Amino acid sequence: MKKNCLVTGVLTVFALISLPAFAVLGGSEASVQTDQIQLKASLRSTQAQTYTVHELRAATGLVVREYAAGGTVFGVAWEGAWPPDMQQLLGSYFDQYMQERKQQARNGPPGRRPVHVELPGLVVNIAGHPGWFRGQAFVPSMLPSGVAAKDIR
Amino acid sequence: MSYRRNFLLSIAATVFTGILITSVGCGGGSSAKSNSIVTSGGNVAQISVNGGPNGNYANGVFVSVTVCAPSTSTCQTIPNVLVDTGSSGLRILSSVMTISLPQQTGSSGPVVECLPFISGYTWGPVQTADVQIGGEKASAVPIQTINETAFPVPTACSNQGPAMDSVQTLGTNGILGIGLAGPDCFACSPNSGLGNPNLYYACPTSGCQPITQTLTNQVQNPVALFPTDNNGVIVELPSLSSPAPSLIGSLVFGIGTQSNNALHGATVYTVDQFGNFTTSYNGKSYSGSFIDSGSNGYFFLNSALTGIPDCGGSSNSFYCPASSDNLTAMNQGASGGSGTVNFSVTNADSMFNSNNFAFPNLAGPVGTSADYFDWGLPFFFGRNVYVAIDGQSTPGGSGPFWAY
Numbered sequence: 001m002k003k004n005c006l007v008t009g010v011l012t013v014f015a016l017i018s019l020p021a022f023a024v025l026g027g028s029e030a031s032v033q034t035d036q037i038q039l040k041a042s043l044r045s046t047q048a049q050t051y052t053v054h055e056l057r058a059a060t061g062l063v064v065r066e067y068a069a070g071g072t073v074f075g076v077a078w079e080g081a082w083p084p085d086m087q088q089l090l091g092s093y094f095d096q097y098m099q100e101r102k103q104q105a106r107n108g109p110p111g112r113r114p115v116h117v118e119l120p121g122l123v124v125n126i127a128g129h130p131g132w133f134r135g136q137a138f139v140p141s142m143l144p145s146g147v148a149a150k151d152i153r
Numbered sequence: 154m155s156y157r158r159n160f161l162l163s164i165a166a167t168v169f170t171g172i173l174i175t176s177v178g179c180g181g182g183s184s185a186k187s188n189s190i191v192t193s194g195g196n197v198a199q200i201s202v203n204g205g206p207n208g209n210y211a212n213g214v215f216v217s218v219t220v221c222a223p224s225t226s227t228c229q230t231i232p233n234v235l236v237d238t239g240s241s242g243l244r245i246l247s248s249v250m251t252i253s254l255p256q257q258t259g260s261s262g263p264v265v266e267c268l269p270f271i272s273g274y275t276w277g278p279v280q281t282a283d284v285q286i287g288g289e290k291a292s293a294v295p296i297q298t299i300n301e302t303a304f305p306v307p308t309a310c311s312n313q314g315p316a317m318d319s320v321q322t323l324g325t326n327g328i329l330g331i332g333l334a335g336p337d338c339f340a341c342s343p344n345s346g347l348g349n350p351n352l353y354y355a356c357p358t359s360g361c362q363p364i365t366q367t368l369t370n371q372v373q374n375p376v377a378l379f380p381t382d383n384n385g386v387i388v389e390l391p392s393l394s395s396p397a398p399s400l401i402g403s404l405v406f407g408i409g410t411q412s413n414n415a416l417h418g419a420t421v422y423t424v425d426q427f428g429n430f431t432t433s434y435n436g437k438s439y440s441g442s443f444i445d446s447g448s449n450g451y452f453f454l455n456s457a458l459t460g461i462p463d464c465g466g467s468s469n470s471f472y473c474p475a476s477s478d479n480l481t482a483m484n485q486g487a488s489g490g491s492g493t494v495n496f497s498v499t500n501a502d503s504m505f506n507s508n509n510f511a512f513p514n515l516a517g518p519v520g521t522s523a524d525y526f527d528w529g530l531p532f533f534f535g536r537n538v539y540v541a542i543d544g545q546s547t548p549g550g551s552g553p554f555w556a557y
Contacts, residue, residue, distance in 0.1 A: 040348065059348030060340055077522055079441075081340060081427060082350035083269050087312040094312070105273065105315040109505060110324045111211040111449035112272045113470050114519045114527070115314070125520025126271055127452065127527065129239035129445050131334065132427040133269070136522040149521035150457070 025076055025090050025137055029068040032056070038088065039064065050144040064089070067138070067152055075138030075152035083126070083133040090137060093122050097137075123149065188537045190389045191405050191413045196382045198287030202390065202400040202511040202530070206233045210324045211505065212449035212512050212530040214390070216404055218243065218329055219285040220254070223293050227252050228285075233326045236404060238388065238540050239445035240330035242337040242372035243284060244268065244275050247300035248319060249326045254280040257295055261364060262357030266297050266372060267310035268337065269352075273317040275299045275328075276306050279353075284375040286329070289406050291378035295370055299323070304356040309363075328447070329375075331386050331404075333428045333553035334543050336371035343367065377542050382407025384545035385552060387414055388446055392535025396509035400534070408539055408556075409548035419539055419556040421549040422486035428553060430490075432526040433483040441525040442484070444538060444555050448529030450515035451496060453482075463518055464502050471501030471517040482526065486554070496531070 024031060032054045036043045041056035041064070051069040058064075062080035066073050078084050087094045100117045114127035115135075126135035136152045143149075191197055198216055205213045214236045220243075221228035229252045231245060257264045257279040264279040277300040284294045301318045317323040330337065340347040343365040351363035353371075377383055383406075390402035407414045422430050425440070432442035434454070450471065456463050459480075464473035478498045485491040499514035513531055532538070541552030549556055 060350050061347060062350075082338075082352065083313060085309050085312050086314070087308070098312075098314075101273075102315050105322060108470065109211055110205075110207065110209050111213060112270070112324075112447050113449055113517060113529075114452050115271060116470055116518075116520060118469070123521070125522065127519040127525075128271060128441075129332075129428070129443060129447075129527075130241075130268060130270060130330075130337065131332075132429060132441070132443070133271070134441065134522075134525075136520065153522035153524075 024066060024073055024088065025093050026139055026142070027073050027091050029054075029071045029073060031073070032066055032068070035064070035066070035088075039084075050146060065153075069144045072142065074142035074144070075136065077136040077153050079134040081131050081133070083135070090124075093137070093139070096122060097124055187392055188389065188535055190391060190403050190537075192403060194405070194411065194413045195288030196406040196411055196414065198404045198406075200236055200388070200390070200402050200404045202402075203398070204510040205325050206320050207324060211510060212515055213325060213510075214388075214402075214446055214530060214533070215325065216286065216329060218245075218327070220245065220252070220296070221283040221285070222252060222254055223281055223283050231326050235325040235328045235447060236388065237328050237330050237445070237447035238332050238538070239443070239447045240268075240270070240328065240337070241332045241334040241374040242268075242297060242330040243294065243327065243375055244277075244297040244299055244330070244372070245327035246318070246320060246323060247277065247298045247303070250298065254282050254296075254298065256280055257370060259355055259364065259370075261355035261362070263304070263355070264364070264366065264370070265304045265354045265356045265361060267307065267313070267352055267354070268297065268372070269313040270317065273315040273322070274310055274313040275317050275323075276301060276310050278303055279370070279372060286375070287404070287406065289376075289379045289382060291375045294375045294378050295372050296375075297372045299327075304354075304361060307354065307361050309351065331374055331376055331540060333424060333540060334374065335377040336368040336373045338366070338371060339368070341366045341371065374542060376406055377545065379406060382410045382414070383542075384408050384410065384547045385539060385541040387537050387539050388533055389537045390533045390535070393511055393513040395513065396504050396507050397511045398509050400511040408541055416539065416547070416549050416556060419537070419549070420490050420492050422484055422490040422555045422557075423488045424553050424555065425487040429525070430487050430555070431485045433485065434480075434526070438485075439525045442528070443525075444528045444532060446530055446533055446538075448527050450501075450512075450517050450529045451498070451531055452517050452519045452527040452529060454524065454526075455518040455521055457521075459518075461498055471515065472498050473500045473502050474498055475500070477514060490554075490556075494528075494532075
């Protein structure tokens with residue numbers, strides 16, 4: 001028991017030191033472990049033919065799936081009653097994502113509907129309603145061959 | 154939203170729905186019949202689909218709401234509040250308010266909420282108001298006053314998307330959430346047994362910190378706090394065959410509580426813990442489907458799955474078929490209720506090019522991984538849609554459920 005506490009403590013300290021960004025999308029596959037700590041989530045990893053899926057289940061019921069190949073996370077998908085922190089999820093892609101969201105809010109036809117962000121280097125889709133959110137984000141150029149957008153779910 | 158349900162209730166609802174379907178079977182099909190709309194009664198408020206306060210909102214359905222400082226005659230009627238069956242709770246822009254309301258304060262300071270919507274978030278203090286809609290009045294309702302400057306917005310909140318904090322960015326003066334839930338965040342309550350998603354904050358001068366919030370103190374569906382007619386609502390809008398500048402209908406309070414709000418032959422569709430049911434289309438089942446008057450179109454699947462092209466350019470959020478497509482889907486409740494939905498999809502760009510604000514057949518994709526149907530406002534045209542609130546009893550069984 002004591003040993004477990006110590007290990008957890010060390011991991012937490014490690015996370016705090018090594019983690020200004022807590023990058024997910026486009027980041028190192030190793031960041032999955034720090035995401036697990038941040039989300040206080042359980043982790044289950046499964047191997048597909050050309051990639052690995054790391055499924056994180058948080059106590060809130062939020063499920064985040066991180067898709068990785070060659071040590072890099074190329075896509076994330078999530079579902080749950082409430083959305084994850086998009087900055088934590090999108091890492092270095094967050095700024096261009098928010099810029100596009102704000103531009104769409106300014107220029108798009110008014111009314112409430114699902115979100116589609118399609119930039120040359122980033123795709124994000126979000127839909128649902130308060131109490132049920134679902135989304136996916138991926139970097140098109142990072143998709144391993146044979147993997148389609150619909151596989152990130 | 155999370156629902157506290159037990160299996161006994163579900164079973165009871167299933168058995169009851171079974172009986173209901175049998176009786177509907179005797180009444181014949183209802184899809185082609187036009188709906189009747191109640192216009193009189195103390196439990197009726199007029200609603201209108203129009204361009205909203207900016208005069209440019211597509212498929213927004215609006216109502217007037219009167220808010221008063223609790224137990225006083227200091228009141229203000231706020232027009233153009235979006236009627237939203239997809240959320241719970243009243244949220245009003247502080248910029249349109251001329252009266253002041255008392256701030257809710259907890260043990261750690263003033264209580265402020267961040268509510269994530271798909272389109273963006275609303276941030277602002279929880280305040281208390283008497284809320285009057287039509288002839289019904291709820292006392293001391295916790296509501297959200299949307300205000301970006303009264304308290305600093307936490308990064309975790311602003312990371313959710315664009316701020317919906319003005320008439321320009323919200324497109325309305327407020328949102329009246331009359332969905333399936335009473336309180337707006339079951340998991341935020343101290344005894345939920347779930348992790349706190351941190352929607353509520355205490356904001357003393359030292360800064361805002363996430364807190365748990367009891368269900369009673371949460372921003373909540375005001376209908377559940379009416380003294381009568383408090384088990385749900387009916388949204389009643391006439392059918393619409395082509396785009397129009399406006400469309401008038403009724404918001405009726407209570408289900409089976411008055412002579413004007415009976416279930417009649419409506420089929421009850423039960424929901425899962427997230428407020429969703431299953432829609433089947435083209436031989437595949439899509440769980441996670443829902444009904445939402447706050448979505449301005451039918452949103453479902455994607456071009457690859459439907460074969461319907463999206464509009465491209467700035468309106469790639471919508472479908473743009475060369476000619477109208479007539480489609481059929483089937484809705485199935487989580488534990489009971491099923492029925493066919495016939496609907497059409499019309500080229501969005503061709504409709505937007507007209508000087509209208511009510512659009513039948515407006516539809517769009519939900520994205521590449523998205524396998525569900527959002528039955529938005531066009532679904533309500535020509536249908537009386539019943540929304541039964543979680544935990545409330547009705548002649549159709551205990552809420553939450555949809556019926557139409």
